[in-house]
Amino acid sequence: MSEAVGPGVTEAAKTKSDKVAIASQAQLTWWAFKKHRLAMIGLWVIGLFYLITIFAGFIAPEDPNQQNRRAVFHPPQMIHFIDAQEDGWSIRPYVYAMDRERDPDTLAITYVPSGEKIYLTLFGQGPEYDFWNLWPSDIHLLATQDPDDQFFLLGADRLGRDMFSRIMYGTRVSMSIGLVGVTIALILGITLGGLSGYYGGRVDAVIQRLIEFVLSLPTIPIWLALAASLPPTWPIYLQYFVITLIVSLVGWTELGRVVRGRFLAMKNEDFVVAARLDGSSESRIIFRHMLPSLTSHIIASLTLAIPLMILAETALSFLGLGLQPPAISWGVLLKEAQNIRSISQAPWLFIPGAFVVVAVLAFNFLGDGMRDAADPYGH
Incomplete structure (x- = not known):
């Protein structure tokens, strides 16, 4: 048992209290954040999604645009690991090959197991891809031993394209569009909100009227109108950039109001007045003294804003007004x-929707954890 060092105070409690007293704001925030289990789960899930974003070409076993007319609406294939043979068994990943047949009565195409095995290998060779346009490679996380074979972990679409590979590439676009959109919203929100709260007066009045005007716009119709005005002949990357701007149009207003309120409350605080009397420039006061105290609140706001950006892009692309094929995103995939016919014959085409749900929940859990950890002294 720990030795008592005072009335009702143990050595362990005193040590913990001392650690809290000398800890930095970042340490206190991290300790409070780690106590939020759902937030930690959300952090790991988001980290996994962004790993997929970085290594999409390596994780995807096939070219996402490769068509196979003999594999239209091919069902998902389960990976087996125990390979039983007449002379024993071994641990070796494989899937069962499937034959394409047509029902003589309904003429519907069906797939039945053929009994043959398609063996898989880790870090095998497959279709060539460019790693972020830096260098070409044909090494994939999972590939077939025979280059002529093909497998479908999550089935195939109406053109026989591998859904798993398309979802991996779609993750790259859908997850990055949230980051880019939030970055634009962050710049606008901090800049305009900070100017509004720090200077006040006419500057504050003009910026607040601008925020009220943006908030008064009907969001979805404005998004639809702007997205529909994009020329279909534009390159994919230009469409991606403009769609990002569109979903960022109202994303900065909430953050701008939060920053304005905090600046109004802080600009007369002792540490700000002391910095001003010490001769610090206005830019140093804002960026060196005021903004750091908002870091946790800004991060919490951003983690809650990213899923809204993802949902906006998904909705626009699903309605055919966002990114268009051959671009690949979760919304484009859900449009299939x-x-x-898709609902009845290929329910696995809804799998991108599950990725949207998981990503949004993960960001919301992360945002809740960051919001709770923003005031570590309250725990």
Whole structure:
């Protein structure tokens, strides 16, 4: 048992209290954040998604645009690991090959296991891809031993394209569009909100009227109108950039108001007045003294804003007004599941929707944890 050092105070409690007293703001925030289990789960899930974003070409076993007319609406294939043979068994990943047949009564195409095995290998060779346009490679996380074979972990679409590979590439676009959009919103929100709160007066009045005007706009119709005005002949990357700007139009207003309120409350605080009397420039006062105290609140706001950006892009692309094929995003992939035939014959086309749900929940859990950890002294 720990030795008592005072009335009702143990050595362990005193040590913990001393650690809290000398800890930095970042340490206190991290300790409080780690106590939020759902936030930690969300952090790991988001980290996994961004690993997929970075290594999409390596993780995807096939070219996402490669068509196979013999694999239209091919069902998902489960990976087996125990390979039983007549002379024993071994641990070796494989999937069962499937034959394409047509029902003589309904003429519907069906797939039945053929009994043959397609063996898989880690870090095998497959279709060539460019790693972020830096260098070409044909090494994939999982590939077939025979280059002529093909497998479909999450099935195939109406053109016989591998859904797993397309989802991996779609993750790159959908997750990065949230970051780019939030970065634009961050710059606008901090700049305009900071100017509004620090200077006040006419500057504050003009910026607040601008925020109220943006908030008064009907968001979805404005997004639809702007997205529909994009020329279809524009390159994919230009479409991507403009869609990002569109979903960022109202994303900065909430952050701008938060920053304005905090600046109004802090500009007369002792540390700000002391810095001003010490001769610090206005830019140093804002960026060196005032903004750091808002870091946790800004991070919490951003983690809650990213899923809104992802949902906006997904909705626009699903309605055919956002990114268009051959671009690949979760919204573009979900557009494939808009007809009754897809629902009845290929329910796995809805799998990108599950990725959207998981990503949004993960960001919301992370945002809740950051919001709770923003005031570490309250825990």
